[in-house]
Amino acid sequence: MASFVSSNLAEKGNGEAASESVLSPLVPDGSIHGFESLHQLLETSLKPELFQEVSRLLLGFNCGKAIERVLLPEIATSLSIKHDFDIRAFCFHADKEALRQPRIVRVGLIQNKIVLPTTAPFSDQKKAIMQKVKLMIDAAGASGVNIICLQEAWMMPFAFCTREKRWCEFSEPFDGECTQFLQGLAREYNMVIVNPILERDLKHGEVLWNTAVIIGNHGNIIGLHRKNHIPRVGDFNESTYYMEGNTGHPVFETCYGKIAVNICYGRHHPLNWLAFGLNGAEIVFNPSATVGELSEPMWPIEARNAAIANSYFVGSINRVGTETFPNPFTSGDGKPQHSDFGHFYGSSYFSAPDASCTPSLSRHRDGLLISDMDLNLCRQLKDKWGFRMTARYEIYGDLLSSYLKPSFIPQVILDPSLQKR
Ligand SMILES: NC(=O)NCCC(=O)O
Numbered sequence: 001m002a003s004f005v006s007s008n009l010a011e012k013g014n015g016e017a018a019s020e021s022v023l024s025p026l027v028p029d030g031s032i033h034g035f036e037s038l039h040q041l042l043e044t045s046l047k048p049e050l051f052q053e054v055s056r057l058l059l060g061f062n063c064g065k066a067i068e069r070v071l072l073p074e075i076a077t078s079l080s081i082k083h084d085f086d087i088r089a090f091c092f093h094a095d096k097e098a099l100r101q102p103r104i105v106r107v108g109l110i111q112n113k114i115v116l117p118t119t120a121p122f123s124d125q126k127k128a129i130m131q132k133v134k135l136m137i138d139a140a141g142a143s144g145v146n147i148i149c150l151q152e153a154w155m156m157p158f159a160f161c162t163r164e165k166r167w168c169e170f171s172e173p174f175d176g177e178c179t180q181f182l183q184g185l186a187r188e189y190n191m192v193i194v195n196p197i198l199e200r201d202l203k204h205g206e207v208l209w210n211t212a213v214i215i216g217n218h219g220n221i222i223g224l225h226r227k228n229h230i231p232r233v234g235d236f237n238e239s240t241y242y243m244e245g246n247t248g249h250p251v252f253e254t255c256y257g258k259i260a261v262n263i264c265y266g267r268h269h270p271l272n273w274l275a276f277g278l279n280g281a282e283i284v285f286n287p288s289a290t291v292g293e294l295s296e297p298m299w300p301i302e303a304r305n306a307a308i309a310n311s312y313f314v315g316s317i318n319r320v321g322t323e324t325f326p327n328p329f330t331s332g333d334g335k336p337q338h339s340d341f342g343h344f345y346g347s348s349y350f351s352a353p354d355a356s357c358t359p360s361l362s363r364h365r366d367g368l369l370i371s372d373m374d375l376n377l378c379r380q381l382k383d384k385w386g387f388r389m390t391a392r393y394e395i396y397g398d399l400l401s402s403y404l405k406p407s408f409i410p411q412v413i414l415d416p417s418l419q420k421r
Contacts (some may be wrong), residue, residue: 030322030343030364036086037347039359060356063093067356070372072143079139083132085112085366087139090350090358092313094374103375105256107283107313108140108148111348112366113321118157122169126155130181136368137182141189143370146217146256149194149285151319152264153210154178156198158289161235161341162325168241171200174213174224187219192254194261196287198242199226208242212261212287214252222252227263228272234294235331235341236265249275257282257375264288267302267316270309277310282375286316291342299347300360307351311381311388313373320346320364353381 035041042058043051052066059067070089080087094102115128133150140148152158155178159167172178178197186193192215199211210227226245230238249272251260260281266272267286276284286303303316321344328337349360350371361367382388402408 030345032363036362036365037360059359062352062354062356063095067358076139076142079135083135085136085368086362087368088361089370091372092352092356092374092377094377094380097376100376104372105375106144106146106370106372107315108145109315109317109348109369110136110148110150111317111320111346111361112151114157114323118323118325129155137185139368141191145191145370147192147259149287149315149317150196151317152196152287152289153198154196157323158319158341159325160238160241162327162329163237163240168208171198171208173202174199174211175221179213182215183219186215186217190217192217192256194285196263209245210242210263212263217255222254223250225250225261227266229266229269231265249279251276251279251281260284262286264290273306273310277312281312282378283313283315286314288318289344290318292345293342296345304351304357307353308355309387311353311378313353314351317348318346319344320366353378
């Protein structure tokens with residue numbers, strides 16, 4: 001059989017050798033042996049006709065074709081070159097309908113590294129991230145993006161691994177500094193902005209929450225969603241910092257469509273995705289912060305499955321880079337203490353209800369991912385597959401209410417031949 005994949009000296013597009021050895025794991029810059037993403041690795045390494053087939057199987061087809069790229073205005077691409085972030089744009093179509101006009105919305109996702117070391121004064125760290133993110137939102141604005149979502153707790157390093165309480169100082173009221181900063185940009189670009197912050201609830205005893213503030217296109221605050229499921233895995237010691245959300249599963253009806261936010265670890269909970277779907281979401285954002293060793297094999301699956309099962313679009317965002325903290329900490333696993341969380345692997349992407357998805361952004365670079373999406377696709381997939389109509393919610397409702405009772409007995413039928421033994 002012909003050798004399609006270069007083994008240990010993969011050529012990048014520019015002819016440079018991408019890696020010295022396949023035996024070493026990921027190289028220190030966070031790339032995959034010099035490749036930005038799995039997609040780029042495959043595109044560079046496979047013959048075009050094979051790449052086309054692999055791409056069809058991995059990314060699916062939208063309206064019978066490979067997902068299309070979209071050209072962006074020069075002003076947006078020059079901003080990305082000047083300020084060293086990637087910018088990519090795609091388009092999800094829907095079939096033409098007889099009675100409804102297309103409902104096309106342009107949506108953006110931003111993944112970014114922190115800017116200053118975690119030892120810098122907190123206010124400087126926050127300001128530096130705000131400056132960087134502003135340039136990326138400017139590029140989105142220049143591209144005509146209607147709705148944009150930032151990464152989880154975008155205004156701070158993801159310091160929850162440390163368990164040190166001093167990082168609580170990064171928290172803000174829902175209408176604090178970062179929200180006000182984004183309200184200005186929302187007005188400037190007529191853009192809905194999903195703003196995931198560490199929130200301090202001033203009206204309720206200064207409790208902390210992991211919150212997404214939804215800013216309307218007039219700079220108005222439409223509402224809040226607070227993270228429902230808090231991780232207790234690896235170094236994600238987030239329950240040390242904030243509480244399980246108390247906002248349910250709100251869907252925010254914006255002038256561009258109905259959106260919801262499933263914050264990070266909530267993506268492992270199918271009922272969480274379902275609840276946003278039952279409330280009518282057309283686009284669900286999943287702003288995240290997660291590291292390679294823990295979750296990378298799950299990343300391309302969970303959001304995409306949610307988009308399929310719930311007939312909506314999903315925008316998945318993960319932060320990028322390795323963040324090092326001043327004091328070493330342990331992970332409670334007997335291994336030596338360390339000062340970083342691991343590598344946040346970026347790889348932000350969009351999934352559509354028809355099982356197609358975009359290639360992901362880089363594993364290690366800042367990036368803005370844009371996609372046009374015709375929201376008519378949501379209903380078209382509901383009609384085609386009928387998942388809502390065939391869901392049999394009543395049998396699951398009954399199971400869940402009986403499961404919640406202390407008297408619950410699991411429905412297990414024993415093989416009688418086991419009983420004889
Ligand atoms: N931020 C967060 O909830 N991370 C948990 C890890 C994961 O879900 O991959």
